[in-house]
Amino acid sequence: MTKLSLLRHNKEQAFKQLYEEYYAPFCLYAKRFIEEKEIREDIVSEVFVSLWDRIDAFEPDSDTTLGYIKMCVKNNCLNYLKHQEYEWNYAELVHKKTPIYENEPDSVYTLNELYHMLYETLDKLPENYRTVFIESFFNGKTHAEIAEELNLSVKSINRYKQKTMELLQNELKEYMPLLVFMLISGRA
Known part of the structure; x- marks a missing residue:
């Protein structure tokens, strides 16, 4: 050693x-x-x-x-x-600390939270407006198809849809780009 x-x-x-x-x-x-x-x-x-x-x-x-x-x-x-x-x-x-989504308008939301906000806003609409919006964006129906189903003119369908979009823009203006993307992509 x-x-x-x-x-x-x-x-x-x-x-x-x-x-x-x-x-x-x-x-x-x-x-x-x-x-x-x-x-x-x-x-x-x-x-x-x-x-x-x-x-x-x-x-x-x-x-x-x-x-x-x-x-x-x-x-x-x-x-x-x-x-x-x-x-x-x-x-x-x-x-x-309060969750960020409770006090900050530009916070990050989950997809489910965004859907929930959208449906809460849609619930404020009259029934015909809500139906037109859902049939058009969620079910992909044309204005003519919706007008026939609801016994309304295509012009009325356009007006309902326009009023609904105005309400959504006022209520959910911070999230409109994402909501529009969701609606266009048909994921809603």
Whole structure:
């Protein structure tokens, strides 16, 4: 065994002893900061893993090693708590904040929400207007077909459709380009 491998072997033995003697005490020390046992154990384990990764750069049996481990455990606990506080604050902010679609006219809506808004607006129309709109845009019927079914003139159908579009433009002006696209593509 070379001197270097002997030195490495001795460091590994010293590290193993350090871990076995101090893992549990450092988990108890972490309890000063964090209640959850699993989280404390994870933090202490991470400190020891980090130490293991740099085994060649330190002396496991030196006096400063315990102080270093203690400082790392404390800092990792505080970092964990700081991150938790950030997550809680963010979650609280999201919970308190009104959904964007309730207070901003240019917000993003789902397709179902847009359909719902369209149908709510159509419900404000007289029955004939609504029927003309639905038959024309949703069912793809011509003005002549609708006029024949409703016993109305084609001119009346044009007027109903025009009035419906005016109402939609007034009520849903922010969404008209998308609604027109939906209606033209026949997805409504």
